[in-house]
Amino acid sequence: MAISDPQLADEQPNPLTEGLERFPVPPTSLVIFGASGDLSRRKLLPAVYNLAHEGSLPERFNLIGVSRREQSDDGFRQAARESIEQFSRRTPDPQVLDGLLGRLRYVSVPFDDTAAYTRLGETLRGLDEEAGQPLNRAYYLSTAPEFFGVITEQLKEANLHKDPHADVRVVIEKPFGTDLASARALQEVVSSVFRERQVFRIDHYLGKETVQNMMAFRFANFMFEPVWNRNYIDSIQITAAEDLGIGSRAGYYDRAGALRDLVQNHMMQLLTFVCMEPPGSFEADKVRDEKVKVLQAISPPTPEDVARDTVRAQYGAGVAGGEEVPGYLEESDVPSDSTTETYAALRLEVHNWRWAGVPIVLRTGKRLARKVTEIAVSLKPVPHLAFQGEGSVGVQPNQLVLAIQPNEGVSISLGAKIPGARMRIRPVNMEFNYGTTFLSQSPEAYERLITDAMRGEATLFTRNDEVDAQWSIIDPILKAWHTDAAEAPPLHTYRAGSAGPEQADTLLGEGRRWRGL
Amino acid sequence: MSQDVWEARDTTPSQIEAALRELLVRAYSTDDAIVAARVLNVVVIVDAEFKGEVENRLERVGRYHPSRLILCSVRPGRERLDARASMVADGGAMQGSLAVARERVEIEIGPQHLRTLDTIVDPLLVSDLATVVWAPHGHREGVDALQRLAQVVLIDSHDEPDLEVALCRAHDLAEDSYVVDLAWLRSTPWRERVAAAFDPPMLRPHLREISGLTVRHRSDSEAAAMLFCGWLASRLGWRAERLTSRGDEIAGRLRTRRGEVRVRLEPSAELRSPGLGGVTLDMASGAMMSLDRGPGGLQAVRRGRKGPEQRWTVLGASRGEGGILGEGVRQALLRDPTYRPALDAARAMVR
Numbered sequence: 001m002a003i004s005d006p007q008l009a010d011e012q013p014n015p016l017t018e019g020l021e022r023f024p025v026p027p028t029s030l031v032i033f034g035a036s037g038d039l040s041r042r043k044l045l046p047a048v049y050n051l052a053h054e055g056s057l058p059e060r061f062n063l064i065g066v067s068r069r070e071q072s073d074d075g076f077r078q079a080a081r082e083s084i085e086q087f088s089r090r091t092p093d094p095q096v097l098d099g100l101l102g103r104l105r106y107v108s109v110p111f112d113d114t115a116a117y118t119r120l121g122e123t124l125r126g127l128d129e130e131a132g133q134p135l136n137r138a139y140y141l142s143t144a145p146e147f148f149g150v151i152t153e154q155l156k157e158a159n160l161h162k163d164p165h166a167d168v169r170v171v172i173e174k175p176f177g178t179d180l181a182s183a184r185a186l187q188e189v190v191s192s193v194f195r196e197r198q199v200f201r202i203d204h205y206l207g208k209e210t211v212q213n214m215m216a217f218r219f220a221n222f223m224f225e226p227v228w229n230r231n232y233i234d235s236i237q238i239t240a241a242e243d244l245g246i247g248s249r250a251g252y253y254d255r256a257g258a259l260r261d262l263v264q265n266h267m268m269q270l271l272t273f274v275c276m277e278p279p280g281s282f283e284a285d286k287v288r289d290e291k292v293k294v295l296q297a298i299s300p301p302t303p304e305d306v307a308r309d310t311v312r313a314q315y316g317a318g319v320a321g322g323e324e325v326p327g328y329l330e331e332s333d334v335p336s337d338s339t340t341e342t343y344a345a346l347r348l349e350v351h352n353w354r355w356a357g358v359p360i361v362l363r364t365g366k367r368l369a370r371k372v373t374e375i376a377v378s379l380k381p382v383p384h385l386a387f388q389g390e391g392s393v394g395v396q397p398n399q400l401v402l403a404i405q406p407n408e409g410v411s412i413s414l415g416a417k418i419p420g421a422r423m424r425i426r427p428v429n430m431e432f433n434y435g436t437t438f439l440s441q442s443p444e445a446y447e448r449l450i451t452d453a454m455r456g457e458a459t460l461f462t463r464n465d466e467v468d469a470q471w472s473i474i475d476p477i478l479k480a481w482h483t484d485a486a487e488a489p490p491l492h493t494y495r496a497g498s499a500g501p502e503q504a505d506t507l508l509g510e511g512r513r514w515r516g517l
Numbered sequence: 518m519s520q521d522v523w524e525a526r527d528t529t530p531s532q533i534e535a536a537l538r539e540l541l542v543r544a545y546s547t548d549d550a551i552v553a554a555r556v557l558n559v560v561v562i563v564d565a566e567f568k569g570e571v572e573n574r575l576e577r578v579g580r581y582h583p584s585r586l587i588l589c590s591v592r593p594g595r596e597r598l599d600a601r602a603s604m605v606a607d608g609g610a611m612q613g614s615l616a617v618a619r620e621r622v623e624i625e626i627g628p629q630h631l632r633t634l635d636t637i638v639d640p641l642l643v644s645d646l647a648t649v650v651w652a653p654h655g656h657r658e659g660v661d662a663l664q665r666l667a668q669v670v671l672i673d674s675h676d677e678p679d680l681e682v683a684l685c686r687a688h689d690l691a692e693d694s695y696v697v698d699l700a701w702l703r704s705t706p707w708r709e710r711v712a713a714a715f716d717p718p719m720l721r722p723h724l725r726e727i728s729g730l731t732v733r734h735r736s737d738s739e740a741a742a743m744l745f746c747g748w749l750a751s752r753l754g755w756r757a758e759r760l761t762s763r764g765d766e767i768a769g770r771l772r773t774r775r776g777e778v779r780v781r782l783e784p785s786a787e788l789r790s791p792g793l794g795g796v797t798l799d800m801a802s803g804a805m806m807s808l809d810r811g812p813g814g815l816q817a818v819r820r821g822r823k824g825p826e827q828r829w830t831v832l833g834a835s836r837g838e839g840g841i842l843g844e845g846v847r848q849a850l851l852r853d854p855t856y857r858p859a860l861d862a863a864r865a866m867v868r
Binding site for chain 2: 012014015016017018019020021022024025026027052053054055057058059060061093095096098099100103131132431433435436437438
């Protein structure tokens, strides 16, 4: 065997990583702000444990929990142990769990207290010294959104926002702003402290395998691209329905509403994946450039557009899962005069060569008939149906459904001949289901996203101009819905456990209807 | 979980195939929320005497169950085929989601059937799915017969006592099929960790400075250790040359572009599970890094040229032997471009 020239030039890729399924993650100290909060307990700490279990954490890794609560390291470790044992997708291995908990530290930080950030800096430097090298830093902001700006500024004040010897990144949870003005104000703070390449805005939908598969589905299969345009596609429906009510989240939900909670972020992101042009490569910015072009091709709605193309509603009492359930206004901690929408539906149009004239309708709601998130792409009917006279019933245009949750997969409806002497047609489904077609279990979205953030891989995170464009579309709707003026569109009511308000049917246009939930 | 079973003595492949179709139709007619899993055909050839042991291993593969499992049980003296086909659907339907149905066929065959096993198995494979063959008790004749049907052969070089024979067999199979070697998969966490250790750009140049490689392994896991050496040699451009046995150890020197690397494979009787127990990389500068099995992960030690020694644990849970087989089944759908070069380098080191 000849001695080959090893690919060891510094700028060359690491020759040892080829063929490995897992990418190496650089040594990192992960700092979770809001470490005692619900998201941290239910999602982040269990995700970190699962990464540890699979050997996917960096070889040198520390986690610093930060919140306002006074607590010792051991107190935080005990709380983390309980969270992991309760919420991890797999039963923890005692030795791995102990090993991980040994890497946990806790720093109590009133978020506006400069001195506390000095303590955080000392802790981080101590961990660097212990490792004998400067570790990358990833600040994960999972606090209430009003603290995102404060924490960002304080990190700069304490000079923790950069390090000449290591990469410093900030991961910002949703919501990034509550309207266009607040999002821009927050962005101004963030960009005064961090460069865009350091900022990772989380939308956990993007960590789902089925969402990522939309790109594979569109751009790895030649058969779809020729029909993926206004000439063949009649309409697109994006649905994110939940069967549950607001539970104990009244405090958050009544301020947010369905439009902010799901449409502005998750559903707009789904729309971009369906409508984007093929990127030149799957580098983060190439993908995000194409996504933002879609958003920028949607005109911000005028007040007239809002009145015509949007529907908002609140659930009333009804029956869900065989049980009577209260209406939104009867839920605990919801003000009795609340006008917060629990259902939102809107019709949008992407004004570009590919999509002009194709209605794209989005709907989301609480307490609907079923939990389902999906995208349904309806093709135009065939120009002439020769079989009609034979007694074909229910012949429908082809529909392609990208199921995101709880079922994960793709189905295509086709017309097929019913066995028998006559040429009768009825629709049948051709299905691809993740659970039956792949052996691997999909990792939790947060596991993928935390790893990507530590690696500096930004493809699955939302860039500033995407957030801005999303808010530019949603902000006029929010303003119109929440104006006190008499011309504010009506807030309809729908029965809990139903498919939503019937007024939403008008958004689809003549001859179209919502897919059944 | 529901199960439907068909059994027959002195049967034929076409009767078994018809029974499988009938089981599927019956499943759909009783529950329209059933979907047949369609990922992999796995054909397993076993000694009838040890069939239970292999079945237990397959039970432990967790979620990596094949879609259609065809278990060929070889019983000396058997002249006819007996078969049992079953379809098992996991939960799901009752909870409002889809139930995934998996098919399993057991065929009792005689040794004389091995030579023409492809003619028995062919009608039973789901078309267009990847087919994997695994023969944990040898049965080379059967594996060779099935190679025209199978895209993947699952082997465990650990099972072959002679290292050179094991690596040559893997090489021969790899000429016609994609080989998934469980011995190679046992080295995966070590390869990942060594790759990660040198991944920071400032440490990458140190790969050129490696002057010593020691691989500690369970006494019977020379194949995994040699494949790990072959991997480093092939990835880093070391010239793979024959190593020599010194007592229980295998050792030698490999030439690199700038010098040479001392290589040593050290067996350990203390390791409980098969595979590697530790790896040490020495640098020409005097620096070193090592990884060894330990509680909750790998115990890492790094020493700079002059600096103090550092110790820590790289977290990770052991997959166990059940996990290795499951990983092998999963890998059948992937392609690792580094295995063949590593195998070729490993062969060059033992020949």
